[in-house]
Amino acid sequence: MTASGTETIGQLSAESLEITAEYRQARSRLWNVSIGVLYLYLSGILTDISEDISEALLIYVTCFSTFVVLIYVHTRLRPGIVPARRLIAMLGDFCSLTFVMLVGETLGLPLYVFIVWVTLGNGMRFGQRYLVIASVMAQLSLITLFLLSDYWRQQPYLLVTFSMVALVLPAYARVLLGQTAQARDEALVAMQAKSRFLAHASHDLRQPIHSIGYYLSLLRTSRSAADREKLIVRIERALGSVSRLFKSLLDIARLDSGTIDVNREAVALHPLLSDLVQQNEQVAQWHDVKMRYVRTSVSVSADPTLLSTMVQNLLSNAIKYARGSEVVLGVRRKGGVVAIEVHDAGIGIDAAHIPHIFDEFYRAHVEGDRDSEGVGLGLAIVNRLAQLSGFTLSIRSRRGKGTTAGIYEIPVNFEKRKPEQASMHDTAKPLAGYRVILIEDNPDVLDATCALLEHWGCAVQPHPTIPAHVEPADLIIADYDLGDRTLGTSAILAIREKLGSILPAILMTGHADAVVSKKGVDEGMQILAKPVQPAMLRSILSTFRAASRNRSL
Known part of the structure; x- marks a missing residue:
């Protein structure tokens, strides 16, 4: 999927959410009217006041209920984002609540909850712009009560309290909406980035794997040693591409986990x-x-x-x-x-x-x-x-x-430097005679790693699991998962105990370092994330050997 395609999907998703929100707001208004009418009846506002006002309230209830039903039907028949419909519905809400609180006076106080509800409901569903509009309407509603009613003019502190609540709660909601919008935008950007990654990764994985399949088919039928060597080089090159891709993914996963320490x-x-x-x-x-x-x-x-x-x-x-x-x-x-x-x-x-x-x-x-x-x-x-x-x-x-x-x-480090560790160019066979204990439960990986180490001149002791007996060695290489609930860390510790020496060790794993580091890894164990390039492994082994020689001097 392309980034533009992802962005389009994100926009469509946001629009569909707004359409759904408008329908829910209209449905919520039906429930609010039903609750409000029930309250008017139970509180006595409809029955215990003068006949003229009671008749006016009945006309109001009938008209507003019809208005609410029409808004609901309109959202069903014409779904979509209609700003005029939203503003008309908001204006109807606040006008009706103002009228009832004006008539009901003390009995109308609980209806202030609906003013806060309408303010926050429109803001949360439709965004910050509508939250601001609803907040202004709420303040105008309170000002109207103060101007038209002796009762409310005699309750200045109550009105001020209502006004502050109608300002503070929407202001806080506006902050939350801003944070939510930012998180949504960041999530959309991350989704677009992941989509670009999947597009690139699928291409970069398919290409070498596709070529490896062809090279292997040619390798089976090739009779010339020179042709076989060329094919092997090309397979190695394709595998190197896959290896570098996975290494990048592992590196970024380690950074995202926040578990990397800087040891200067x-x-x-x-x-x-x-x-x-x-x-x-x-x-x-x-x-x-x-x-x-x-x-x-x-x-x-x-x-x-x-x-x-x-x-x-x-x-x-x-x-x-x-x-x-x-x-x-x-x-x-x-x-x-x-x-x-x-x-x-x-x-x-x-x-x-x-x-x-x-x-x-x-x-x-x-x-x-x-x-x-x-x-x-x-x-x-x-x-x-x-x-x-x-x-x-x-x-x-x-x-x-x-x-x-x-x-x-x-x-720059101004302290007296230690003798430089031997680099890969210092000797023709830097690993000749280097004794390695190799533990790997996968037979193919065990065989391939053992053959590679022996090709470099190492004396290898290969084992599929924790060995019962080992010869003296200079280094341990162990896979992290050895099967039968056995960990490479346990194998390393067991071999160290058998030999009575804290041998340096390399722990190879397909897990993230954050997982491995919690499972008994000490300073003498170096973690290498698979796949490990042969050149890198050889360089690390040479460094270990040079370090042991420097310590013995």
Whole structure:
């Protein structure tokens, strides 16, 4: 569904609600008249007053009841929004109530409830404009009572009280109506955004899944090793698109849950940035993008996980829109703060899109441009993480000239830095001999993960559930749900107890972090949301190994 279609549906829904509200107001007026007539009879206003006034009241009751029935019939025969009908009905309500209170005097006091009822009823059903009109009519009704009746002139405090009630309650209702209208508008905007997301996501999911099906069919019949390798690369590329889409959704879900904490520490930028460049090299090749990284020796104070996510999203965004050109990642230092900038020579962004590029599910797409993957969450995620971390995000772009996206106001860390952790480029086989205990109940995932770790040189102990016996190891990788009501956290704690050592651990899960964090996760466990890119997993394992080596020095 398109955004315009959603907006049209929203407008139609609002209009149908108003039509229904007008019918309900007319029906409510029938009940009010019935209750009012019953009160007039029981209170004696119709029977215990002079014959002339009693006759006038009977004429009034007959005429007003007919008027109310006609309004009701008119709403049934001609449904829709008719402002004149609303105003005439409101005027009839207030005139009739004023007349009865004028005649009834003390016995007419309870009918003031109907004045408040009519005022709020019209406002709540038809909106703030009618609430204001009804409030003015209520005040005119009280002024009329004061001018035409000696009884009411002798009750100034009572009239003032009625006047204040008729002002304060509608004023408060007006505030509530404003908040309701704002919430409705926000809900409509959110619905439009979700509709755009569904449209983009369905497209971005269908495309790679569609191609994977064809590639797999070709792979079964391909006999050439070179052809099989090409097909495998293309399948990997399609799966990468799906993986990045789900990662964006998981990131925005974590932000919406409000469970992300900022844990600042000294972060050496070179290992972090060089690993990100390495992780994106394959994607850059697929998009025919040349990546260049300007090495830096600066250390900053930041949450390394959040900073890595921010830069990764900027790099991914730049690569998508810089097809056939160059992307440069670099650092600028000015005094006590640092800026991390990503420059690309891609298609750029039209000025009209710049104010909206940080909105969720928004994509700065121009008709005729090449389709690009993604659902418009990358910059929204970076912006929210930057605000959470106390940084600023800025985008400069010109259509056809490229884009510069940067994270600014990152404080420099002036403390003596620890030795830099080894990056992915430091050794040819950074994981050779690294001992890993792998626990995964899904046999296919267990087999694939084990084969990947062994390909990197790890010594793997694979288990489908909590093992009865384990060999000494350097790291534990566990799935969160292991079946039979067994959690990965329990498996990690059990293995640590068997080995008598607090081994670092990676907990892989398809749940949101907010769910997992309540289930016994400690500081020695790092949570990774599935699907996990192989490059990211390898980078994290290398970081764990480098950290353990630094501790042993």
